[in-house]
């Protein structure tokens with residue numbers, strides 16, 4: 001019986017279990033092979049599809065590799081000046097409070113040039129969601145040191161590794177934001193394995209659902225790779241991320257229902 | 264006993280050959296092929312016909328190029 005089953009018996013619409021969501025456009029992603037930006041885009045769009053809020057969601061694209069996020073996400077989007085996404089999201093959410101509003105920002109965008117916008121939007125308790133892609137580097141411009149760059153980590157501007165005496169300490173902006181009374185849900189996740197992708201998707205779903213309660217900012221960090229900037233293959237970069245990024249940026253929920261669950 | 268058989272369809276021209284999917288496959292049925300696509304990337308295929316349709320590869324593929332089918336037999 002089994003032998004009689006051919007590929008064409010299996011590949012039929014009624015047997016479909018997974019396909020790329022239509023909320024991702026058919027444009028070819030501008031990201032390097034193996035970059036976590038693509039995976040993160042897709043699960044945000046899957047979440048929006050599953051919640052049935054495609055028409056009621058507005059995303060803000062940042063400056064950085066994901067500057068073209070609006071070309072890939074099939075929803076209403078606006079693109080902000082470098083680091084200013086939380087300010088733009090604040091305006092959009094205040095004008096259209098019934099919309100689900102989120103920003104999508106890299107660590108250079110969110111934790112360097114946009115630090116003020118990020119912290120003040122969080123402290124004001126704006127009812128927006130921030131998805132923060134932390135790859136420890138400025139990806140788009142050639143792998144320069146970011147505030148998030150690990151101690152000892154090599155980048156194009158720290159060829160001998162980041163030395164904190166000269167360049168300061170890496171910034172755990174997510175833990176910092178969790179301290180502010182304006183944040184309601186804060187979580188750190190990753191997208192390098194199927195299990196992690198599922199957890200991240202759950203955190204994003206949570207963040208979007210909680211946004212409707214109007215209790216403050218919901219924030220999901222995704223620790224990701226920049227294999228080009230790190231000068232590794234995608235598989236090596238994910239391994240390096242597990243060994244080096246996760247000990248400093250541990251995964252899991254940091255603030256739940258407005259209460260810190262992890263320092 | 265009911266058994267499931269899966270099959271994947273890879274959008275070959277959009278695969279970037281990153282190999283992130285390989286480790287995610289519990290049956291190790293997928294591999295990069297020697298041929299290259301129009302962009303010059305070796306692309307991924309189900310070469311050992313042992314797919315169970317678990318969707319793991321599709322879920323981690325950054326470019327979303329994998330479609331998964333599954334039947335019970």
Ligand SMILES: Cc1ncc(C[n+]2csc(CCOP(=O)(O)OP(=O)(O)O)c2C)c(N)n1
Pocket residue numbers: 063064065066082105106107108109110113133135137138139140141146226
């Ligand atoms: C006002 C301004 N300053 C500097 C730049 C140059 N710039 C473009 S992207 C970028 C860094 C982006 O890094 P990150 O936010 O970490 O995103 P990634 O590219 O790593 O995803 C910089 C500094 C700019 N476009 N505008």
Ligand code: SF4
Pocket residue numbers: 030031032035036037065135139140225226227228229
């Ligand atoms: S430069 Fe880095 S962050 Fe940008 S697309 Fe390439 S791997 Fe991703």
Ligand code: SF4
Pocket residue numbers: 269270271287288289290291292293309313314315316317318319320321331
């Ligand atoms: S669906 Fe599962 S079993 Fe099939 S190729 Fe993908 S990871 Fe392997």
Ligand code: SF4
Pocket residue numbers: 034273277278279280281282283284285306307323324325326327328329
């Ligand atoms: S993860 Fe996707 S893009 Fe990367 S090799 Fe596998 S099928 Fe190709």
